[in-house]
Amino acid sequence: IAGITQAPTSQILAAGRRMTLRCTQDMRHNAMYWYRQDLGLGLRLIHYSNTAGTTGKGEVPDGYSVSRANTDDFPLTLASAVPSQTSVYFCASSDTGPSHTGELFFGEGSRLTVL
Amino acid sequence: GQNIDQPTEMTATEGAIVQINCTYQTSGFNGLFWYQQHAGEAPTFLSYNVLDGLEEKGRFSSFLSRSKGYSYLLLKELQMKDSASYLCAPMDSNYQLIWGAGTKLIIKP
Numbered sequence: 001i002a003g004i005t006q007a008p009t010s011q012i013l014a015a016g017r018r019m020t021l022r023c024t025q026d027m028r029h030n031a032m033y034w035y036r037q038d039l040g041l042g043l044r045l046i047h048y049s050n051t052a053g054t055t056g057k058g059e060v061p062d063g064y065s066v067s068r069a070n071t072d073d074f075p076l077t078l079a080s081a082v083p084s085q086t087s088v089y090f091c092a093s094s095d096t097g098p099s100h101t102g103e104l105f106f107g108e109g110s111r112l113t114v115l
Numbered sequence: 116g117q118n119i120d121q122p123t124e125m126t127a128t129e130g131a132i133v134q135i136n137c138t139y140q141t142s143g144f145n146g147l148f149w150y151q152q153h154a155g156e157a158p159t160f161l162s163y164n165v166l167d168g169l170e171e172k173g174r175f176s177s178f179l180s181r182s183k184g185y186s187y188l189l190l191k192e193l194q195m196k197d198s199a200s201y202l203c204a205p206m207d208s209n210y211q212l213i214w215g216a217g218t219k220l221i222i223k224p
Contacts, residue, residue: 035214042119042202042214043158058211090157096210103148104212106157 002026006091006107013081013114021076021110023091031096032074033104034058034066036087043090049074050096081114088112117141119215121203126221127193135188135201135218143208149177149188150202152217158202161188190220198222 004025013019025032030051035043035058045058049068063085065077074093078085089110094102118140127133139147146165150158164170164179164186176189188201200217207213 040216042204042216043212044214045211048211103160103163104150104158106159108157 004091004093004105004107006089006110008110009108010111011113013112015082015114016080019078019081019112021078021089021091021112023074023076023107024072025074025091025093025105026072027093027095027105028071029093029095029102029105030071031094031102032068033092033094034064034074034076035090035092036060036085037090037109038087046076046089078112081112083114086112086114117207117213119203119205119213121201121215121218123216124219124221126223127190129193129195129222129224131193132189132191133193133220135190135203135220137186137188137203137215139184139186139203139205139213139215141205141207141213144181145206145208145210147177147179147186147203147205148212149186150204151199152202153199161201193222195222195224 007022033048034046044060047066049055052071091107092104121137149161152158162177169178174191179186200219202217203215204212
């Protein structure tokens with residue numbers, strides 16, 4: 001059982017380049033999320049999707065875009081990377097149901113360094 | 116604004132008990148989660164409290180007081196593998212998780 005798969009696991013990127021972080025889940029969860037985690041800070045929500053075909057902005061959406069063409073995939077794109085986007089990125093999913101209180105399942109993370 | 120407060124770091128001895136406190140202020144409340152995160156790994160779910168009181172799950176217990184905006188995670192019979200960060204995350208009225216920076220727990224032999 002794969003759960004959530006993220007790719008790449010690590011990437012060094014020149015500033016100004018475009019980058020897409022991939023996320024795929026095989027649990028048929030409705031909701032998916034992208035977080036960034038920086039030292040000394042809590043996880044911060046970038047974008048989310050409550051169901052296929054819909055997306056929403058989180059706490060720190062600027063410089064990022066997402067799409068949710070189907071249930072399984074939720075890619076995160078940095079159109080023009082900047083050094084402040086150096087971080088560890090986690091994709092997560094949950095089977096929210098009507099109560100919205102399902103636990104989150106996280107991918108292993110993508111460590112991105114922008115030089 | 117929304118705010119989570121938990122200690123940055125705690126140290127405990129193998130075999131002992133440790134309590135990690137979390138106070139929170141959120142816009143509305145739909146329960147509180149605790150997650151464990153080992154260094155370099157993804158967070159994993161530990162507990163969820165929506166009603167006041169203590170929820171026990173093996174060596175780990177979680178307590179919630181909604182009126183005080185307070186929760187704690189209690190770890191008993193500490194093992195070296197419990198060395199990790201523990202993340203407190205209440206859920207606000209929009210069902211969004213608000214994450215604390217986490218408490219790094221160091222277990223010493």
